[in-house]
Amino acid sequence: MPAQALIVCEHCDTVHRRVELAPGAAARCHTCGGPLYHRSRLELNAMLALTIAGIIVFAVANAYPLVTLSSQGIRNEAALWQMVASAWNSHIALVAAIAALTVFFFPLLQLALYAYILLPLSLHRVPRGFAAAMHLLRQLRPWSMVEVFLIGVLVTIIKIGSLADVVLQPGIWSFGVLTALLTALAGFDTRELWQAADEAQR
Numbered sequence: 159m160p161a162q163a164l165i166v167c168e169h170c171d172t173v174h175r176r177v178e179l180a181p182g183a184a185a186r187c188h189t190c191g192g193p194l195y196h197r198s199r200l201e202l203n204a205m206l207a208l209t210i211a212g213i214i215v216f217a218v219a220n221a222y223p224l225v226t227l228s229s230q231g232i233r234n235e236a237a238l239w240q241m242v243a244s245a246w247n248s249h250i251a252l253v254a255a256i257a258a259l260t261v262f263f264f265p266l267l268q269l270a271l272y273a274y275i276l277l278p279l280s281l282h283r284v285p286r287g288f289a290a291a292m293h294l295l296r297q298l299r300p301w302s303m304v305e306v307f308l309i310g311v312l313v314t315i316i317k318i319g320s321l322a323d324v325v326l327q328p329g330i331w332s333f334g335v336l337t338a339l340l341t342a343l344a345g346f347d348t349r350e351l352w353q354a355a356d357e358a359q360r
C-alpha cells in the first residue's frame with residue numbers, strides 16, 4: 159500500500175486508510191472524531207471562474223488586432239480574421255479553414271460547452287444532454303490549438319521584424335492569456351464533473 163494512502167490522526171495517532179470523498183465532504187477519525195482531511199468544492203468553482211475569464215479574454219483576443227506592421231510609412235493592422243481572410247484570398251483556403259476552426263470555432267465551442275456544463279453543476283443541477291456535452295468536450299480538446307497559432311504568429315513576427323516595425327497589440331497578449339486559461343482548464347480531472355453530476359441527481 160503506498161504511504162500516502164495512510165493518514166495518522168493528529169489528535170490520537172490512530173492510523174486510517176484514505177478513502178475517496180465527495181466534494182464538500184470531510185473525513186473524521188474513527189476513535190476520537192477529530193478532523194482528518196476534506197475535499198472542497200473548489201475545483202468546480204475554479205473551473206467555472208477560468209471558463210468565464212476565458213470567454214472574456216476570447217472576446218478581447220478577437221476584437222483587437224494582434225500586431226501592427228509599419229514599413230516605409232505604410233501601416234497595417236493584423237487581426238485573426240484579417241489573417242484568415244488573407245489566407246483565403248491567397249488561395250490557401252485549407253490554411254484559412256484550419257486556422258478558423260482551431261483558433262476560433264473549436265476554442266469558442268469548448269468554452270461554451272464548459273459554461274453549459276459548469277453553470278448548472280455549480281447550482282447542483284445537471285444540464286440537459288450532460289453526457290453528450292462531456293463527450294463532445296473530450297473530443298474537442300485536442301483540436302483547440304490556440305498555442306500552435308500563437309507560436310506561429312511569434313515566429314512570423316521574428317522573421318519579419320527586420321523588414322518592418324512590428325508593434326504587439328492587445329490581441330496577441332489576449333491569445334497568450336487564453337492559451338494559459340485553456341491549458342489550466344484542460345488540467346482539471348473531468349471525473350470531478352461526472353461526480354458532481356452524479357451528486358446533483360441524487
Ligand SMILES: [Zn+2]
Nearest residue numbers: 167170187190
Ligand atoms: Zn483520532
